[in-house]
Amino acid sequence: xxxxxxxxxxxxxxxxxxPKNGEPRVMPIYQSTTYKYDCGEEVxxxxxxxxxxxxxxxxxxxxxxxxxNKINALEGGVGALCTGSGASAIMTAVLNICSVGxxxxxxxxxxxxxxxxxxVTLKRxxxxxxxxxxxxxNEQYExxxxxxxxxxxxxxxxxxxxVVPDFERLADIAHSHGVPFFVDNSFASPVLFxxxxxxxxVVLHSxxxxxxxxxxxxxxxxxxxxxFDWTKPGFEGLSTPDESYHGVVYTEKFGRAAFVxxxxxxxxxxxxxxxxxxxxxxxxxxxxxxxxxxRKHSDNALKIxxxxxxxxxxxxxxxxxxxxxxxxxxxxxxxxxxxxxxxxFGVKGGREAAMKLxxxxxxxxxxxxxxxxxxxxxxxxxxxxxxxxxxxxxxAGVKPEQxxxxxxxxxxxxxxxxxxxxxxxxxxMEE
Ligand SMILES: *Cc1c(COP(=O)(O)O)cnc(C)c1O
Numbered sequence: 001x002x003x004x005x006x007x008x009x010x011x012x013x014x015x016x017x018x019p020k021n022g023e024p025r026v027m028p029i030y031q032s033t034t035y036k037y038d039c040g041e042e043v044x045x046x047x048x049x050x051x052x053x054x055x056x057x058x059x060x061x062x063x064x065x066x067x068x069n070k071i072n073a074l075e076g077g078v079g080a081l082c083t084g085s086g087a088s089a090i091m092t093a094v095l096n097i098c099s100v101g102x103x104x105x106x107x108x109x110x111x112x113x114x115x116x117x118x119x120v121t122l123k124r125x126x127x128x129x130x131x132x133x134x135x136x137x138n139e140q141y142e143x144x145x146x147x148x149x150x151x152x153x154x155x156x157x158x159x160x161x162x163v164v165p166d167f168e169r170l171a172d173i174a175h176s177h178g179v180p181f182f183v184d185n186s187f188a189s190p191v192l193f194x195x196x197x198x199x200x201x202v203v204l205h206s207x208x209x210x211x212x213x214x215x216x217x218x219x220x221x222x223x224x225x226x227x228f229d230w231t232k233p234g235f236e237g238l239s240t241p242d243e244s245y246h247g248v249v250y251t252e253k254f255g256r257a258a259f260v261x262x263x264x265x266x267x268x269x270x271x272x273x274x275x276x277x278x279x280x281x282x283x284x285x286x287x288x289x290x291x292x293x294x295r296k297h298s299d300n301a302l303k304i305x306x307x308x309x310x311x312x313x314x315x316x317x318x319x320x321x322x323x324x325x326x327x328x329x330x331x332x333x334x335x336x337x338x339x340x341x342x343x344x345f346g347v348k349g350g351r352e353a354a355m356k357l358x359x360x361x362x363x364x365x366x367x368x369x370x371x372x373x374x375x376x377x378x379x380x381x382x383x384x385x386x387x388x389x390x391x392x393x394x395x396a397g398v399k400p401e402q403x404x405x406x407x408x409x410x411x412x413x414x415x416x417x418x419x420x421x422x423x424x425x426x427x428x429m430e431e
Contacts, residue, residue, distance in 0.1 A: 003073050008191055009291040016070030016284065029281045030062040048246075049253055049265075059269055063277040067284045071211070071221050074190040074287075075203050078226030079260035081268060082219060082280060086186060086206020087113055088273035089220030091121075093182065093202055095271075096263045097235055098150045100126030105144045106153040107134040107170075109161035109397045111184070111206075112384045118153075131395065134158070134165040141173045150234060151179050156195065156334075157187035159370065160380045160404040161397025162318050162344055164327035167334055171199025180228040186210065187371065191294040192337050201228040202259065209371035210340075212286050213293055217279040222263055226256035238262055244270070293373065293409055298338025300415065301407040305343050307416050313353075313423050315401075318344040341408070342370055346401040353426060354379055354403050360425040363410065363418040375408035375415050 003015045017027040035054045037043050045051040054060050064082050072080040083089040098104065106118055108131040118129040130144045134154060152174035154165050167183070174181040180201035185193060189210040195203050205211055207219035230238035230251050238258045241247040245265055250258040268274065275283075298321065305319035320331035321339030331339050347354040358366050364375040368383060378384060380398045388396060407415065 004076065008074065011070070011073050012191070012291045013288050015073035016068075017066040027063065027066050027281065027284055029277050031277050032061075033057045049248065057277070058272050058274050059264060061274075061277050061280070063284075064275050064280040067275075067280040067287070068221070070284060070287055071190075071205070071207075072223055074194075074290075075185075075223040076190075076194055076196050076225075077203065077223040077260075078257040080221055080223045081260050081264050082207070082221050082275040082283075083268075083273040084220065084275050084279075085218045085273075086184075086204070086208055086220040087117065088271075089204050089206070089222050090114060090184065091117060092263055092267050092271065092273055093204055093222045094122065094127070094151070095267060096259060097180075097237060098122075098127050099237075101148060102127050102150045103146050103148040104129045104151055104153060105141070105149060106131055107155070107158070107163070107165060108132060108395045109134060109158040109163045110153070110155050111159040111186075112380075112388070112396070114155075114184070115392070115396065116387065134163045134170075138169075138173060145177050149177065149179055151182050152177075153182045153184075155184040155187065156193050157320065157340055157342065158397070159187055159342070160344060160384065160402075162320060162327070162342065163397065164320050164330040164334065166330055167195060167198040167200065174201075175199070178232050178234065187342060188335060188340055189290055189294055191291045192298070192335050192340055196223070196225040196227065198334065201225045207283055210294065210297070211290065212283055213290070213371065213373050214286050215367075215369055215372045215374070216286070217282045219275050219279055219283055220273075222260060224257055224260035224263075226259075228259070230258050242266060294340065295338055296409040297341030297407060300409065300412040301339065301341045301343050303412040304405075304407055304415055304419070305345075308343075308345050308419070311423060313348045313426060314345050315348055316346045342404065342406050344402055344404050346399060347403060347426075349401070349426075351379070351381065351400040354401050355382075357422050357426050358403060360422040361418050362421070363415060364405065370404065370406040372406060373409050375406065375410060375418075377403050377405045380404050 068080040171181045182202045183195035183200040184204045186206040186209040203223040205221045239251045250262040254261040302321045305317050308314045308317045320327040364377050367376045385398045
């Protein structure tokens with residue numbers, strides 16, 4: 001049977017590495033920067049893409065390749081490239097088709113680091129980004145497009161505003177303008193949502209989030225959906241000879257997998273955003289439990305959101321898995337297997353009360369992280385989104401009284417007890 005015929009649970013465990021007779025059952029760590037060949041001619045063939053093999057670990061490494069295969073099988077793509085962080089995955093994917101003078105449209109409520117990358121660093125490189133409300137009308141989207149627009153970008157469950165866009169609609173808008181649709185799927189993971197099945201062309205992850213899920217390894221990945229026709233005008237970097245690679249034409253050489261192969265052959269080579277073999281080994285282990293974890297994260301988050309909703313100190317709770325939520329319909333359509341583990345809520349008393357509640361929690365730790373097996377929390381307005389102006393905070397969906405609460409896979413009742421103790425202490429302080 002082909003690996004893609006198995007369920008996502010089975011793919012989490014089995015995809016990526018297949019030992020041959022007598023080889024280690026568990027994926028080995030190839031801790032080597034370089035590879036030995038018997039004759040020079042073979043190496044020359046590698047450089048011409050005429051043979052398969054590894055040249056140098058900045059470009060590819062067997063252990064990293066096993067994990068790339070696994071993630072590619074989980075998302076249903078035609079190829080994947082792992083990077084040293086989610087940030088470098090996004091940067092590499094964008095630079096693969098954008099250069100000075102080009103333009104991107106991104107939904108406004110995206111990860112703080114992505115906002116900075118788009119609004120400041122890309123701008124310095126001459127790439128302009130227009131931010132748009134994910135729920136804006138089709139007409140508003142139309143107005144944002146320019147002749148130089150190269151892609152439409154969004155996140156599955158945006159961090160930290162928790163927006164769930166209407167993916168089919170956004171994919172249609174992008175494609176009707178002849179540009180690809182990029183989705184950062186870090187907060188759902190392929191267990192809960194596979195963007196390629198809903199019109200996305202390129203999927204990105206910070207694997208440092210749920211894919212790792214244990215807060216041990218930084219990493220990112222680009223998954224090529226193989227769906228976009230890069231011979232369209234505007235994407236000549238893929239469809240005309242690459243002088244830096246002795247004239248290879250990626251669309252001709254790699255067909256549907258042109259995007260990921262260009263990213264590797266050209267940008268991983270030139271910029272070097274590599275994932276280490278040890279990180280890949282650890283990521284592979286944690287991916288084995290991804291399906292189990294995502295189900296538990298989702299169950300726990302729903303339980304905790306419902307409990308918080310009954311507390312008078314909590315004026316609002318944001319969890320798309322709850323029928324009262326503004327994104328419930330989108331979640332029902334796109335997140336059928338669970339709505340994931342990150343919730344947000346407000347605390348009566350504003351910024352100060354929110355900070356006090358966090359300080360009094362014992363099980364839930366304050367960390368600059370999210371999507372971890374261990375429950376954790378943060379106050380976005382004073383930390384991850386600190387650099388933003390008041391106006392940008394509103395655009396990013398960050399409120400002063402807001403706590404981002406990343407529900408772990410502990411026993412839900414224990415997490416609830418922790419919150420209950422914290423809220424009770426808050427009341428004592430107020431009285
Ligand atoms: C954390 C995060 C990133 C950045 O990933 P790093 O691995 O921290 O570089 C990108 N997108 C989203 C949605 C994130 O949560």
